[in-house]
Amino acid sequence: MNRRLLLLLALSLGSLCSLWAGLNPEALGLLKEAERRYGARVGLQLTELSTGRVVLHHRSTELMTPASLVKILSTGSFLQQRGSDFxxxxxxxxxxxxxxxxxxxxxxxxxxxxxxxxxxxxxxxxxxxxxxxxxxxxxxxxxxxxxxxxxxxxxxxxxxxxxxxxxxxTGNYYGAGVYALNYRDNYFDLWVSDSGEGGVVLDAVDPDVSLSFVNELRLSGKDEYLCYGSPHTPQVILSGSIRRGSSGVNMRPAHPEPxxxxxxxxxxxxxxxxxxxxxxxxxxxxxxxxxxxxxxxxxxxxxxPADTLVRITNHRSANVYAEALGRSLYLEDLGPKSLEHYWLSKLQLPQHSLRLYDSSGLSVKNRITPAALSVVLHDLLAGDTPEQNAFWQSLPRLGQEGTLKSFMRGTPLVARLKSGGMTGVKGYAGYVRYEGRWYALVLLSNDFPSPEVANKVLSDFLHRCFPMPKPRKSKRR
Known part of the structure; x- marks a missing residue:
């Protein structure tokens, strides 16, 4: 009897070791501790691509605000329906x-x-x-x-x-509207500086812009400004503050009439x-x-071509690009609901797992479960090796490119991820290569007190989950 128990235990441990394949499942404890400490939520799903097995998960079926991770859905759908050469x-x-x-x-x-x-x-x-x-x-x-x-x-x-x-x-470059004809990303350049007399002065404006401006800017210890405008109203309000002594600050307002x-x-x-x-x-x-x-x-x-446009969208997290790609697929509809229907029906996802209101992730009403996003990531690589896949190539390399250039800079971990962030939201989703295997990763946090805190928790988790061998010290003779 004891021998049978020992044999079963050995088989179980062997199965777990094979499943985790060098990964550190104890990293989940770090996420749970951060949730308790900050009153936040972290959703996780890690899936081995070759087998489809879910290796690690946490809150994976809970709806969460995804921010720019929505671009995975819009750019992936665009490539699948239009093709890389469109x-x-x-x-x-x-x-x-x-x-x-x-x-x-x-x-x-x-x-x-x-x-x-x-x-x-x-x-x-x-x-x-x-x-x-x-x-x-x-x-x-x-x-x-x-x-x-x-x-x-x-x-x-x-x-x-x-x-x-x-x-x-909506008054800023990242909230510019999308139209039948978009021009220069539907925003313009406007430079302001400390006047040297206790105020803020407009230095220069794009010469092709004919708008009026209401300058409510003030000086403070940091740059914290916003632009306000309404579609088809030829006026932009400049609000907030710039740092004392600053010169040539480009506010980049959205053009109300692009x-x-x-x-x-x-x-x-x-x-x-x-x-x-x-x-x-x-x-x-x-x-x-x-x-x-x-x-x-x-x-x-x-x-x-479409593969280049998708790469720009995901490398730069360009909202105008994502909205144009998503909406152009559905000329007779509002776009987001059709985009939602596309993935729900194609992958037979649970109806409650996805709620989309736009194609860029700027809407605070968007919701998705980490499990649903993981299934989408798996589908986007179906039948392809990662290096030959246009969507995979569109994602920036961890610590090296695009919106990931400063996140985990210098890490030896090989990953291509889309980032997402807005007030109270920080997340990363894409593909990780570890010990010869590719994984689909969804790591999405809501309700941390600041993006810095969220990034620290998420990067610590990745370091802990994917332990890398320490470099050997050379012996001196």
Missing amino acids: RFETRVYALGEVKRGVLRGDLLLVGSADPSLASRYVPESQLRLQQELLQMLERAGIHRIDGRILIDGSASFAQGQHPSWLVED IAYALQSLRRLLDEGGVPVSELGAVLSLPLDTLGRRPQLLGSYYSL
């Missing part, structure tokens, strides 16, 4: 006759929600746009436009900012290229086929 198309039409090098009519741009048009995340993209527009006009023999630049604003997908976004977010921003900038770019436009631009709110004028297609401007 490119957004912006069509350019001439509305009128061309006589002796003059277009007697309007130039029309019809967008398809391309988030990268003249984007700051794509070097030289504004120059490429200018050059390709000028080449289209040159081929058509157009050297002057006796009319306007029009931008089609009649796309049927949900546009602008989501109503669940916080007002303190299509107007594009119109003014495009007119300047064409003029600089030798094609003057006689009249101010306008937004076309009617479908193209109702204009009563026969359009002449001059050409199309194409974005970079």
